[in-house]
Amino acid sequence: MNQMLSGAIAVSSLLAGLFFLRFWRSSGDRFFLYFALSFALEGLNRIALGLLVDASENNPLFYSVRVVAYGLIVVAIWQKNRRRP
Template sequence: MNDMLIGAIAMASMVAGLFFLRFWRSTGDRFFLFFALSFFIEGVNRLVLAPTAQDNDGTPAYYLIRLLAYGLILFAILDKNRPGKGGS
């Protein structure tokens, strides 16, 4: 059951990444590109680390990869809201 849920989360992350990638292609805004990359990283993280999830769940690799993904989201938000940026 746990493997099925991890697969569903990975699939949902990939679909969200494709969703943001589509908006990036139509607008050219880096904000959507950073969000797409973040969701793709999260989806790949779930797929690659899923077989070893029960054995070593507390390893730093899990958290460093997630930190990178969430850091991209934070960077996208900060980059979008910089004063004098002009919008995109």
């Protein structure tokens, strides 16, 4: 059951990444590019967790990929909301 749910999360993340990639291509806004990269990283991370035999979410490698993905979201929001002179 865990692998099935992990696969569903991976597919959902990759689809969300494609969704944001489509908006980036039409608008050219880096906000959507950062979100697309973040969701693609999360999806690939979930796929790796599902394929490796003794993988755990507590492993620093998987955790650091997730931190980078969420960091991209924070950077996107920060850049979108900063004041420009």
